[in-house]
Amino acid sequence: MTDLLASTDPRTGDTVVQVARTPAAEVARVAAAAAAAAPELDRRGREFRARLLRAIASRLEASREAIVALGQRETGLPEARLNAELTRTAYQAEFFAGVIEEGGYLEATIDHAADTPMGPGPDLRRLLIPIGPVAVFGASNFPLAFSVPGGDTVSALAAGCPVVVKAHDSHLGLSQLSFAALAEACADVDAPEGTVGIVFGTEAGAALVADPAIKAVGFTGSLSGGRALLDIINGRDEPIPFYGELASVNPLVVTPAAAAERPEAIASGLVASVTASGGQLCTKPGIVFVPEGAEGDRLLQEAASLIGETAAHPLLNARIAESYRDITAAFTDAPGVKVLATGAAAPNEGRFGTSRLLEVDAADFTPAVAEECFGPSAIAVRYRDAGELRRAFAALPASLTATLHAAADDPDLEALVALVRPLAGRLVFDQFPTGVLVSWAQHHGGPWPSTNTLHTSVGATAIRRFLRPMVWQNAPHAVLPPELHDDAGVPQRVDGRLRL
């Protein structure tokens, strides 16, 4: 094993940046520094952390040009996409600043001392407090928004938890650049030493998850990668929460009425959603249920024609390119699967992905073609009636999202909602699942294998992953956190009643 990691340009295979693997002793030092920072980061309070988050947004903006330039070389993603992702990432940091300023996330709850049906009750005051240092694993497909400065990092910092990032091997230079922005922001507000840290290399990541100083892990990546980290966690003396965002096929169902009503609009939205960012989005609709018959045919003809016009897209790294080639080949070889359309051939099949639209009859739809295929492909499953749709659904794993395209007053809608609801965390109606807005109501998570928790990795409530409840019983006023004082200026539930 060489001591150096290298990121490569996915279009050419040329080395872009080399970085040394972090040795085990340095991983332990970084984790210990995070643990040492934790009480002080909590003590500084919400106002301080809001300033830190806004400084992160500013520093990211200030490094935009360098980040976007290097990002194109390391990821093959286009300039506009990286610019938009940087905007989103900076916005997300500012959004969490607002979330913690508002304070509702603390779930402050006060039960004053009182007589109860079980006798005298003590004064009880509950608050969510930071869990401790968090390990964050950057994802390849969102090199900013789900990587070093991404949602896991800023939601953990917002909660009051120091963060140690394991950089993704695919964008080492970008990880260094964006970590520098985090470190500068920490310096700007004089954050405690150890508030943010970074390590490089698979072994360093494993050591980080095993380190007793780490109290939670945020991970966006493959099912196998997530399973490997879960195994490390299960071997710790102290099991810790693991927040994995793993695999998702994102079924999309078109009802007969919708196919009749707007075949072109659905086809064009679908193809845009399947091929966006080279199909390398965790919410890409990979399996599309289309009714048999003329309207469904028309929709798919339109989609096939659009797929035929797409250029090949550089894939994020060699592993993804290889996996895309293998999985699309396996799908194409599966019984009953037809290739409806392919996009332009890749200039370099080892690194680029050619778009593909496949088709299979619902009767032939099995778990073998219901696997996530990361890249610009989708498979259309043709169904005759509700019973066939229901039987085909039995082969589907759960997903982050499920999408329904229906007509107004569609007779199938209610039954379809009941069908897809157990299989997803976000139900999308007449839109497309890619594009996950950072907002108060957003939820990005679903039943296994899409995630393994009851929490989200996008949106305001992502912060809950890094907090634990604490209750103060009969506490002197002087030792209470300010948010647990009476009338503290944050939402509180007092003696059972919510107050603003």
Place this chain on the structure above:
Amino acid sequence: MTDLLASTDPRTGDTVVQVARTPAAEVARVAAAAAAAAPELDRRGREFRARLLRAIASRLEASREAIVALGQRETGLPEARLNAELTRTAYQAEFFAGVIEEGGYLEATIDHAADTPMGPGPDLRRLLIPIGPVAVFGASNFPLAFSVPGGDTVSALAAGCPVVVKAHDSHLGLSQLSFAALAEACADVDAPEGTVGIVFGTEAGAALVADPAIKAVGFTGSLSGGRALLDIINGRDEPIPFYGELASVNPLVVTPAAAAERPEAIASGLVASVTASGGQLCTKPGIVFVPEGAEGDRLLQEAASLIGETAAHPLLNARIAESYRDITAAFTDAPGVKVLATGAAAPNEGRFGTSRLLEVDAADFTPAVAEECFGPSAIAVRYRDAGELRRAFAALPASLTATLHAAADDPDLEALVALVRPLAGRLVFDQFPTGVLVSWAQHHGGPWPSTNTLHTSVGATAIRRFLRPMVWQNAPHAVLPPELHDDAGVPQRVDGRLRL
């Protein structure tokens, strides 16, 4: 292996009730019935489930006499304690009825479609929905409140999840009686078939946790038992949340100022807390830090005198009695440990626990005597100064609770709070940790090994364990849950602002 389980009277060892072990096929049938009931239990809505919970409270009250009579024989707990526990258990069911009627637990959140810094945002509506069938493992030490009709069961039903209980072997008859109350309550309100189920025997419990229909596990019991269930969960295709309430030593610190101010009051409260229910409470203060010197001596002399007056208590079962004998023997043999006092000798050492107060110098305090000892004993750790206290704390595992006894304006208080905070989920000031009120602000959970989650098993927020978020994007009004309509009559966060 015989097909019959038997509960015994802890005072005599006589068999009280025999129950057949549930065969694997029956476990699968019960789990499948729970899965079949799940969508309907959700669909019936909060008002229906509040009626179900109130019916449970009524049916428990109606069976009070039989339950308390049989409970005394199976657990050795006194009549008054079992009566109080039944009151608490019925109250808890009614409490959760109120929690779901109020509706804040749903975290209803609406972001209307709007322009955002990242472009047009869709209409997003987030709600917590039931996770699916829950397996509940009854605890030996609260044969009602943490068993068949206990907090895990009623919080899961409140959430909308069917429940399958694995009855504790120690109180088989009580489990049958209280399950009958649950089943009658289900009949009273015509709940879906499969809403509640029960299985008997260790093997049935293991099969239940492995069953794909089960979507979460609530467990109150030993660390080793919890670890065994976690291993089963880690072997499932779909890992599921495990809510374990496991082991807790519940440190209690007396400052020099408090020892000087009120030695008798602290001593008597302490002995009552250590010996209540035979010391078989998960929040029993097992390790008591007392300052060196005359005031600390006086406090311990008073406590020793009170311990000397206590009668031996029948322990819940033979395993607990054996473990109590072994652990107190190991503690007594540990270097530097003195026996300060023992209570009346047990009439039958194999089944009863004799109260014990031990003492050790902080310099000799090691993890060997910092283990949970389930039964009526505590160990006093004598400390000279803050430094010695801090060093002794390094041997302490985390707990459900930590208790501080201080004087008004005690100079040591702030540092002590910082010291104990990472080690507990409830901080108790100048009171005692036993007695866990069921209320809105309550939290019963702490860092590993006391629990393994960021959630509570007592109080209103216990319901969050059995819910997962779901977001509806651009959904037609007709398919939205009623709580996600605009102005739905439950607390909602609308476009970022909390509304009552």
